[in-house]
Amino acid sequence: MSHRYKFASASKPVANDRAVFQGERYRLTVLTEGVLRWEWAEDGAFEDRASTFALNREFDDIPGMIVQDTEASIVITTDLMSIYYNKKEPSAAGFHVTCRQFGWGEGKWYYGAGVDEYNLRGTFRTLDNVDGRTPLDPGVISHNGWAELDDSKSLLFESDGWIAERKKPVAGTKREDLYLFAYGHRFKDALKAFYSISGKEPLLPRYAFGNWWSRYHPVRVDRWMTSEMDWLRLCHLLLDRLVHGRRIPGRYGSLQG
Numbered sequence: 001m002s003h004r005y006k007f008a009s010a011s012k013p014v015a016n017d018r019a020v021f022q023g024e025r026y027r028l029t030v031l032t033e034g035v036l037r038w039e040w041a042e043d044g045a046f047e048d049r050a051s052t053f054a055l056n057r058e059f060d061d062i063p064g065m066i067v068q069d070t071e072a073s074i075v076i077t078t079d080l081m082s083i084y085y086n087k088k089e090p091s092a093a094g095f096h097v098t099c100r101q102f103g104w105g106e107g108k109w110y111y112g113a114g115v116d117e118y119n120l121r122g123t124f125r126t127l128d129n130v131d132g133r134t135p136l137d138p139g140v141i142s143h144n145g146w147a148e149l150d151d152s153k154s155l156l157f158e159s160d161g162w163i164a165e166r167k168k169p170v171a172g173t174k175r176e177d178l179y180l181f182a183y184g185h186r187f188k189d190a191l192k193a194f195y196s197i198s199g200k201e202p203l204l205p206r207y208a209f210g211n212w213w214s215r216y217h218p219v220r221v222d223r224w225m226t227s228e229m230d231w232l233r234l235c236h237l238l239l240d241r242l243v244h245g246r247r248i249p250g251r252y253g254s255l256q257g
Contacts, residue, residue, distance in 0.1 A: 011055035011157070011199070014048045018062050021074055022046075023087050032193045033063040034080040034183040036097060040090060042170040047177060049164055050157045053149065054179070055199045081182040090176075099145035101184040107145030109180060118143035120187075140194045145184040152177045 015037075021028040027046045029037040037057070039046050050056075068075040076083040080101070086094035092110040099107030115138040122139035124130075140147045152175060156164040169175045179197075183190035195201075 011050040012058040013050035013055065015057040016059065016062055021067070021069065021076070025089075026085070026087065028074070028076070028083070028085065029057065030063055030065060030076060030078065030083075031057060031059065031179075031197060033065075033078040034181060034186070034190065035193050035197065036081065036083060036180045036182065038085075038090075038095075038176070038178045038180070040174075040176040041167075042173040045167055047156070047167065047175075049159075051151055051154045051177075052157075053151045053154050054197050056197055059196065080184065080186075081180075097146065097180055097182055099182045099184045101145070101186075107182075107184055109146040109148065109182065113148060115148065116142060116144050116146075119147055140181040141183070141187045141190045143185075145182065147181045147190070149179040149181070150177070151179055 015029045015031065019030045021030075024044050025040060025042055027037075027039040027041075029039075031037055037054075063078050066077045073084065073086045075085075077100075080099065082098045082100055084096055084098075088094050090111045092112050095111035097109045099109075101107070119142040120139050121136035124134060124136050127134075138147065138149065140149060153166075156166055158164045167175065181190050181193065183193070
């Protein structure tokens with residue numbers, strides 16, 4: 001690859017050991033009082049590298065929790081969520097999380113629920129070819145009190161900032177890397193947790209404001225100089241992905257993150 005991402009090299013992707021509960025094929029990580037990370041890997045090789053979603057998993061403050069860990073199951077309770085997992089291959093009956101502010105009957109997530117209809121959604125990667133309304137990607141807040149985010153296929157980063165290839169699953173199985181936000185209707189707290197994990201959006205530097213030029217198809221350098229540069233005063237020349245011709249192999253995951 002031809003680029004190193006500085007923000008990735010400054011990340012803290014390895015969670016504190018005291019927040020991790022691990023078996024041969026599963027790993028639970030309580031990142032905050034309302035955020036749970038759950039991984040499943042048949043070979044027991046879990047992922048500790050940063051992703052485009054999760055740059056930071058190590059925090060100074062470990063959330064207060066009560067843990068009941070037996071051979072048959074594990075129950076973890078924080079101020080905001082109660083986690084039950086039977087330590088087996090995941091199922092709706094054996095893995096669920098309750099948002100405690102709602103009570104037992106509401107605000108309950110079951111494995112396999114995916115994105116619910118009450119999710120308040122997030123953003124959209126691009127407006128290319130969009131005319132009118134367009135569906136938004138899932139967000140981290142919901143009227144149901146929980147929001148599931150699947151990070152199984154996003155792009156990874158090595159510790160030096162270079163992009164990395166994901167570990168391949170055992171033949172006939174799948175790797176899963178899910179994050180559950182269980183903040184109930186404490187939407188601001190959920191967004192604060194999101195930025196703690198994903199990193200804050202930096203402000204654009206002063207030099208980024210001005211004239212920009214980009215074109216979404218291959219262009220020769222000599223044609224830039226003759227047809228564009230001679231009349232347009234440029235502050236930035238953007239090389240769109242079809243212009244620079246780079247393709248990131250699918251084995252590295254998705255850039256959309």
